[in-house]
Amino acid sequence: MNRRQLLSLGLLGLAGASLGHWAFSPASHSPLIYSARSNAQGQHFACAWHLDGQLAFEQPVAQRCHDILPLPDGSALFVARRPGTQLYWFSPSGELRQTLNSSADRHFYGHAVLSPDGQHIYATENDTRQPGRGVLGVYRLDQQISKQAELSSHGIGPHQLLWLPQSGLLAVANGGIRTEADSREAMNLEHMQASLVLMHGDGRLVSQETLSERQNSLRHLAVAADDTLVCGQQYMGNSRDRVDLLAIKRPGQALSAFPVAEAQRAGMQQYTASLAIHSEQRVLAVTLPRGNRVQAWHLDSGQLLHDAPLPDCAGVAAVREGFVVSSGQGRCRLLSLTAEGIHTTALALPAGGWDNHWRLS
Amino acid sequence: MRLRFAAPLLFAVLAGCDTPPADTVxxxxxxxxxxxxxxxxxxxxxxxxxxxxxxxxxxxxxxxxxxxxxxxxxxxxxxxxxxxxxxxxxxxxxxxxxxxxxxxxxxxxxxxxxxxxxxxxxxxxxxxxxxxxxxxxxxxxxxxxxxxxxxxxxxxxxxxxxxxxxxxxxxxxxxxxxxxxxxxQGFAATLSNTPNQRFAEPQESLAELLRTQVSSLELMKKKLGTAIGRLSKGIAQPYQAEAWRADASLDSLRASLASLQTLWGQAQQVGLRDLVNDAALRERIEHQHAQTHDTFAAFTSGLQSLLSNSDDQQRLDKAYLELAELQRLYEKDLARALNIQMGFNAHDGD
The missing domain is CATH 1.20.1420.20 (M75 peptidase, HXXE motif)
Structure with missing residues (x-):
């Protein structure tokens, strides 16, 4: 790869072995990352930054957002976290196209996906008349976004959802926790019902699997190109219980614990935040903000590739070189996958304030 | 609109404030x-x-x-x-x-x-x-x-x-x-000699140091608060206290506070205080350290006996509030003054 090619990918800064920054190329921006962000005063923002440190837009929003859905025309949908009631649709240049309010007796859970045909958006929602009853709001994507239907999530407290690229099925992590409107307080810690659901886009249930520990809440998902699905959990029980926090569902197989050694499991502090899979390299990366660590494994062998501190780490996304990771407190990082292991580089992005998820455009 | 974080150094130059006597490194x-x-x-x-x-x-x-x-x-x-x-x-x-x-x-x-x-x-x-x-x-x-x-x-x-x-x-x-x-290759050197694989710049080292100190104050509050019944409707819980068998709870809190105060610094010793431009804030934290120290120093008996006396319980309540105020000053005011984002994903994620 020559300098011109590096520049075109915005990766020139990665060529050096020493700690540096993404190079800024005026002719060609590096990849765009979307994230929710908050400042020390508690104000919330919808952000889009190029990884070379150039700002695309940063707009104030009334409600704290969680995940972002980049759309094919370069626009992006920012989804309020529970018990937020708004979706914010921003144009590629950062103009607010639409603020969509949730239906009566519904709030969002922070995640949404676009259907494979690009026509519909599916968002996880809470039916607050029966707190925790999981709903998937189905929205028509047109000049405006409008709700068309609702499906059952086949579980309680749905959180992240993803399409499986090969089977075309929708995977839903039902967190199992009931919360009421305007509340983040769990009502049913002793009777949680978390489940991983696979379903068709029309709502038909394909499978529903549970974990062995009742208080283990399925939260986040990542999927590889071959449909290998990984779930990240948050354990609501005792801080000293030994509980598996990652589970894997290989195509055609049952959900099972992803093998994590005790040192790494203990380092998670019972809480996984965000997951990403580098499909080409078959590597899984997970952020652990309570443990203040980022860990990575080979997806197939389970070999540990990385376990390093990053305070209040949050979003993680796969890029060509490896992964990029954000932090609520410090500088963001590039984790480069090399033959010698994972090399960490600081990104030229603002430090701190980054929320749970990063989405690459 | 652009999301902006406090920039105290720039503000200091513009406003003509005195520059801090020490740098982050x-x-x-x-x-x-x-x-x-x-x-x-x-x-x-x-x-x-x-x-x-x-x-x-x-x-x-x-x-x-x-x-x-x-x-x-x-x-x-x-x-x-x-x-x-x-x-x-x-x-x-x-x-x-x-x-x-x-x-x-x-x-x-x-x-x-x-x-x-x-x-x-x-x-x-x-x-x-x-x-x-x-x-x-x-x-x-x-x-x-x-x-x-x-x-x-x-x-x-x-x-x-x-x-x-x-x-x-x-x-x-x-x-x-x-x-x-x-x-x-030790951790003291890792903190000091940035950039490295762990800390990208001195400010990151400083941020993690402050976060650790804020966490220690939260833990001190929890230790005292648990014993005096802050988590149990005001009903004292002597056997939930830290080190209740040795009745070492208050000694432990005093030792943690003394250590924190050393890291804050004093006239002859560089510490966090030397990075604070705002003289009024420096004074407030200094005052709160002194007041918290004096409150805990005034307890001449162990926590176990104090918990059985209602007057002493009130004094313990006051000590808890002193800890809470010190924590607030560190977590809010000092963090802002040092341009440090405390992070929130660990405590308020989803």
Whole structure:
């Protein structure tokens, strides 16, 4: 790869072995990352930054957002976290196209996906008349976004959802926790019902699997190109219980614990935040903000590739070189996958304030 | 609209304020050296505890001397709370030193179960056992619990194996942690010599130091708050207090506060205060440190007796509020003044 090619990918800064920054190329921006962000005063923002440190837009929003859905025309949908009631649709240049309010007796859970045909958006929602009853709001994507239907999530407290690229099925992590409107307080810690659901886009249930520990809440998902699905959990029980926090569902197989050694499991502090899979390299990366660590494994062998501190780490996304990771407190990082292991580089992005998820455009 | 974080240095120039007398690199370097000294002190105190328990169990030494060694080791550990960053803060290693809270008396129950099953435990076996048994909490049970009297030879026969193994485990752990802090590749150097794979710049080191100190204040609040009933509708919980058997709760809090105050700095010693431009804020934190110190210094008896007296309970409530105010100042005002985002994903994620 020559300098011109590096520049075109915005990766020139990665060529050096020493700690540096993404190079800024005026002719060609590096990849765009979307994230929710908050400042020390508690104000919330919808952000889009190029990884070379150039700002695309940063707009104030009334409600704290969680995940972002980049759309094919370069626009992006920012989804309020529970018990937020708004979706914010921003144009590629950062103009607010639409603020969509949730239906009566519904709030969002922070995640949404676009259907494979690009026509519909599916968002996880809470039916607050029966707190925790999981709903998937189905929205028509047109000049405006409008709700068309609702499906059952086949579980309680749905959180992240993803399409499986090969089977075309929708995977839903039902967190199992009931919360009421305007509340983040769990009502049913002793009777949680978390489940991983696979379903068709029309709502038909394909499978529903549970974990062995009742208080283990399925939260986040990542999927590889071959449909290998990984779930990240948050354990609501005792801080000293030994509980598996990652589970894997290989195509055609049952959900099972992803093998994590005790040192790494203990380092998670019972809480996984965000997951990403580098499909080409078959590597899984997970952020652990309570443990203040980022860990990575080979997806197939389970070999540990990385376990390093990053305070209040949050979003993680796969890029060509490896992964990029954000932090609520410090500088963001590039984790480069090399033959010698994972090399960490600081990104030229603002430090701190980054929320749970990063989405690459 | 652009999301902006406070930029105190720029503001200082524009507003004509006095510049701080030290830069971030200098302060981080000073703090890392101070914390290294705290780790050295802990390692020495742990070794002294091991020696003292050997004297008790093998050479006719006094129980009182071992109890005093335990107190010194426990205070050295408490002084590390604002320095719980790096190796000891990772992989739950700190659980090997202290098991608290212990709502179900796991320490007492597990010691009994262990010794019933394996009366001749040695350090190699303890190293593989539960963290509940490895630390100062289990040693406290052996040295201070009313059901045990280690000045009696027959009791020594039952309990000394475990006590000696704990002394060995603590000596090894504290020495390992000290080694991890020392030298060109040690954690003190990692904090000071940025950029490196862990800290991208001095400001990141500073941010993690402050976050650790704020966490230590949260823990201090939790320790006192649990005992005085802040979490139980005002009903005191003497047996939920930290180190209640040795009645060492207040000594522990005083040691943690003193350590925090040292890291804050004073006239002759560089500390966080030297990075604060705002003289009024510096004064407020200084004042709060002094007031908190004086409040805790005024307690002339242990927490257990104070909890049984309503006037003293009010004084303990006041002490809790002093801790809470100190924490607020660190977490809000000091963080803002130092341009540090405290992070929120760990505490308020989804």
């Amino acid at each position: 200098t302060v981080v370097n000073q703090l890392s050296q101070q914390m290294l000294a705290d780790y050295q002190h802990w390692a020495s105190a742990s070794a002294a505890l091991a020696n003292s328990t050997q004297a008790l169990c093998q050479q006719g030494g006094s129980l009182t001397a071992s109890q005093q060694s335990w107190r010194e080791a426990f205070n050295a550990w408490a002084a590390l709370q604002p320095a719980l960053i790096g190796p000891l803060a990772e992989q739950n290693r700190s659980w090997q030193v202290q098991f608290w809270p212990d709502k179900k008396n796991l320490v007492g129950r597990q010691v009994k179960m262990l010794l019933d099953a394996n009366p001749s435990i040695d350090q190699a076996q303890l190293d593989k056992s539960s963290v509940v048994l490895q630390g100062l909490s289990a040693a406290e049970y052996l040295l201070f619990d009313q059901s045990i009297d280690l000045s009696q030879t027959e009791q020594q026969a039952r309990y000394c194996g475990l006590l000696l193994a704990i002394g060995g485990h603590q000596t090894q752990l504290s020495q390992d942690m000290l080694s991890a802090w020392q030298g060109a």
